[in-house]
Every structure is written in structure tokens, then in C-alpha cells.
Amino acid sequence: MNLELTPEQESFRRAVCALLCEESVREEVARARRLPADQEPGLLEVYRRLAERGWLAINWPAEHGGLGSSVVEKAILTEQMIVHGIPDVVHTLSVDIVGLAIQRLGTEAQKRRWLPRIAAGEGAGCVLLTEPEIGSDLGGLSTRAEPDGDGWRLHGRKVYSLKSQFADLALCAARTTESEVRFHGITVFIVPMRAPGVRVEPLWSMSDERFNQVVLSGIRLTAEDVLGEVDDGWQVLHDLLGIERTGIEFEAKARRLLDAVLDETERTGSVEGSEYGELLVELDAEVWAGQLLAWHALGDMLDGDLDDVRCGMAKWHTTETAKRISELGPEICGLTALLSARDAEAAPGWLLESAFRDAPGLTLASGTSEVMLSLIASAGLGLLG
């Protein structure tokens, strides 16, 4: 075991910190956080500045805009972005999910078409999976890709998608073949979001970032738009969700939230004098345990051997911990932590109130906690058979 970064990794971490601490970056973050309730940040200037250094998609090959580094450097970047409060949803979706999926499973033409823009911080991606009647049960999806000459016409409705209003492309799951085997006959397409036939509508939520409904009305797609193999999209989805589940993003969020709680408790009193002192000690341990699980899962990815159960554990543990801190934060810190960023007396950094509203989504997105526990119980413990 070695809990320390290598000298090169530590050097990289410091360099990222230095950039993210620059005044122009802090100002951009502050502006993004104070947007009106019906607006939210899309592609940020800080992404472009990271991209100039090849850092935004650092683990991609150089020809696709990265530096060919490993997922460790990528994890370091993710952690530092979150610790420094950089709005990260567009980045995570575009680089870590959509872009990485294309980088690993796409054709050379697809990689040339999409990856350089994403790595440059100039292209955004989103994911279109959930439908009004389909959440965890993706095998039952009803979006259809109907044969049309040498391609298909895409029809359907996807919901609860994030950042679709900014996206240039989307990974979209659709049924290409009817099959008695639910998981067969699904294809993942790369859908150009600016194409005619794509309509994005807001589904306002209690979060700062809205959900979207995306209506797909006969978009023409060809084989060039298929990610992976036709009818074998289930494997693509499996890989896609595995990528989302190492837990690095969530353990970093949990750490940042707990630090915010500790800061606010100190600001308004003291941690030692707080009735919540012991609970804070407990939560600190949980956060660290989650970080270890996430980095353990990351190690599997580094070795090219993504372990579903370990990923599921990391995802479950880190999201449940982050959610618990988010829900307890206002109780621990007092009523000021319930004031929104738009109130003149909001807790410094605004974070806790916003995080409280985001909290339920942590254990729902990328596979609910129940799905994770089911995975752990069945594939990990041999139960539920």
C-alpha cells in the first residue's frame, strides 16, 4: 500500500491547484454560482485554460487532445476541480462519460469528429438514457431507431437529462431490434444535438441545474453514428455506467462538503464545543473510507480490470456519505446554512444549501443505491439467487 502520490503526480496536483486558484478563475466561479435561478453554467473559460495545457482530458491520447496520462492524473484533476468549487457537471459528462466512451469504444472517424472539441473545452456532451416510464429498468426502453434506407430514424423521449441544453452531442440508447431477450436489440447512438428533430425542453427541479426533456423526432442516423455494435448497446451501457461509478467525483464532493461543514461550525462557534463533534469525527472517517474505496476501484481501471462489485461499493459508499453530509449539514451548522447563495447573509461559499437540494440525486443517478446493493449482494455475495 502507498497512500502518497508520486513526485510527478504531486507536481501535477500543485500545478492544477495553482491554476484553479488564479483570480480570474475564482471570479468566474463566483459569477457562475450567482446566476439567476433559471440559469446555470455551461462550458467555462477555466475548462479551456485546462485544455490548453492538455489537462482537461489528460488521460486521452495526444492525438485526441490529451497527454496520454493515466486515470490517476485524471482523478487528481477531478478531485482538485471539485475541491476548488469548479462547476463540474458539464466537464464530467463531456469528458469523463461521453468523451471517454467514444475514446474507448468509438471508431477512428468518431474520435476525430468529436474528441478534439471536447478535449479543447469547446464541445459538451450529455447522456440520454432515462425515459418517463424507464429508470433503472433500461432494458424496457421505448425510444426506437426505425430502419430508413442505410440508416435509421430516431423517435422517442428522454427525461431527467442534465446539460442537454448546452450539448453538442449525446449518447442515446434506442431499440433497433425487437427481442424477447430484453437486453438484446439496444443500440447506443452518438446523436448530434444541433440536428433538426432534436428538441430540448426544461424540466425544472429543486436543484441549481435543471433536468431536461429531449424529444427526438425522426433524426436521421447512420452506421457512422453507432457507438459499438448495433443491437449490442447493452455492453456499451454496462461499460458507460462502470465508468461513472468509480466514485472519485463523489468522494471529492463528500470531502468538500464536510470541510464546508467544519469551516462553518468553526465560524459560528467551535467544533470541539459543538454537540455534533462526535458525529463530525464519524463522518470524517466515512469520507476517508470512501476515498479509499474510490481509489481502489480506480486502481482496477488502471489495470484494465474494472470490477463491477468494487465499483458498485465505491459508488454506493461515496454517494450515501455525500448525501448524509448534505442532509445533516444544515442541522449541524444552523439555519444560516439553509440560506441560498442569493441571500446577503448566506454562509460563506453558499455550498451547503445548494448541496442539500442536490443531495437526493446522488443516490439516484448512475444507478440507484438499491441497484448498487443488489449488485453487491448478488455478484459480490452470491445472494438473491
Added chain:
Amino acid sequence: MEIRLSAAQLAVQARFAPLFDDEELTSSIRRMGEQPRAGTPAEIEQLRQLVWGALTDLGATRLLLPERHGGEAAGQQGAVALAELLGGVLYQGPLLDTMTATEAVLADGTNGKLLERIGEGAPVALAVRESGSDTPAVPGPVELVGGQLTARRRFVNYAADAEYLCLIGTGQGQPICAVTAREHPTVSLRRQQDTGRGEWYDVALDRTPVLAAPAGFGAAWPRVLAAARLRQSAYLVGMCQAALALAVRRATTRRQFGQPIGRFQALAFPLAAAATRIEGACWLVRATAWEADQGIDIRLRAAQALAMAADLSRTTMSATMQVHGAYGMTEGADSQLFYRRAAVERSWLGSPRALRAEVVPLLVQRRSDSVIGRR
């Protein structure tokens, strides 16, 4: 031992429950406290006045008044029965604070005109929190000189709707209560922006004339606060009951993998546990109200009840949100109304841990049997 609703509780339930029977009205009441993202505040204002009028017509502001002041003397049993109903419809308005103010003003048995005005339906806003992390048991300082009050209070519910402000503070080492007119030139309000999108106000008073300052309030405040905490517990229990009902309905109707999601134990068991704990908390609150009306000191039980209800509101709302999935976070879903409001309501009269820490000495000192036997 008989664990049933008392006659007083049944009577209040029978009187007020029909008001909230209409699902459409209930749905509107749940949203009437929300600052809309966009919308028609005039309609919401109209609804709030309608609901307040209906509640006062039914005698809500007279429940705790003695008969000599035109009240019903329904006691805490009546008050918690109503508070539970209000929580169930997520009522947001000045009623519970008006009840607390009533009991505060009653501390010295004078101020009859003010009490009658409250009984007639004058809303009162309770101003007790100076900061987000203080404790109502030890209220912040105030300056009361020559019948004029200078103070600042935050997190004051529905101050803009109120006719009076009832400010609780510490003066000369003792809790004091001072009632002022809300619409006085020396009173300024600033609406705060909170996660519940409700009606919290930052209130500043600058040498504001005091209309009433009950003598001997210092000795009365612990009892008044305990009763306020008990009613808040009942409100939270009502919220939990309603949120659980939403969750069960969702679990019954939402289908995944070919069946209602309520058939999955992973979802059903947390709801079952919540239902059980809510039932326990509900009876604890009701029993404490009964004890209060027998003249028993309820400071310990009231703090326990509020801490329990607060913890329960957090876990119940979390489970409710999980069952609803992403839909539950959307503006159209009532689940997210409960989730956000619960965060505000459960800490307002003290956080669970602070409450429990406050009453440890009472537990230690407690000796003899309660009226239902030694615990």
C-alpha cells in the same frame, strides 16, 4: 393504560380535518408558502388569506386562550391535533407562532385586549432567533428602555403577514417577551432567501414602542418554549405522515422490471421502518400533550419529541425522495416540497443534538413514576 386519542384531540380533529379533505385544496396549500420561480403571487396571497380566514373562523387562534379571553381552553391536546393536520398539508403560515405568542403573552395574565385581538384572528410572528446557530432556550440580547425595543431577529416566519411581532430575548439576564406592532415605521423587514423558498424575514426594530411585555416572563419561557416545541413536533409528524403517503403511492404505481417498485424489499423496508417510527413518534407527541394538560412538566418530553420528530423528518424525506427517483426532484413533484420544508422546520426551535444535550440534566433529575408507570 389506555393509548387512544383523547376527547379533546378527537374534537379538534373532527372540526379541522374536513377543511383539508379536498385534494386540490391540499395541493394548493402545500405550495402557497413557496416563493414561485415565476408566477402569480396575487393568487397565492388570496389563498393564504382564505386559509387563514378559514382557520380563524374555526377557532384556531382561540384554542389556547382561556375562556375569560374569549377562548376555548382546548389545551395542548387540541393544539397538537391541529398542528398534526397542518403538517400533513404542509401548511405554512403564522398560526403555530401565533399560538406560541398567545402563551407568551398569557404569562402574566394581563393584556386582555391584545389576547382578544389574537383570538379574533390577528396573526403574530415569533421573533426568537438572533442567529442561525443560537438556541431559543437562551435567546439573544435585546434592549428594552423606556417602553421601546431595539433588537434584531432573523428567521422570523411570516413577518410580513403579521399584525404583531412577539420578540423573545434576554434582558438583564432574564428572558423577556415584548410585543410590538409589525407595521410601525421603526420596524424594518428584509425577506431572506432560504432553501424552503418560504417566508423568513430578517427583522430590525429601532426603539419600537412596546405594546405588551408580560411580567415574570423569565420563569414562564421554559414552559412556553416546551409547548412550542411540542406543537412543532406534531407538525413534523404530520409532515412525515403525508410524505410517507406520497412515497407509498409512488411505490405502488411506479413500475420497473415489470412490477410496482414497492414489491422490492430494498424500497419497501425503509418505508415500513419509517411508518413504524412515525407511529411511535405520533403517540409520544400526543401523550406528551396529554401530560401537559394535566399540569405535568413537559420540558424533557417536548425536547425528546422534537428531536425524535426532527430526525424522523430527515430520514422519512430522504426515503421519500429515493422512492420518487429523479421525478421527485422536479418542480411538479410534491415530494421535493416536503424535503425542502422539512429542513427548515426541523431545526427552527433547536437542532436535535442541541435539544437532547439541553435536557440531559432533566433526565438525570427525573425520579418518580409518571402517571402511566415507571419508565
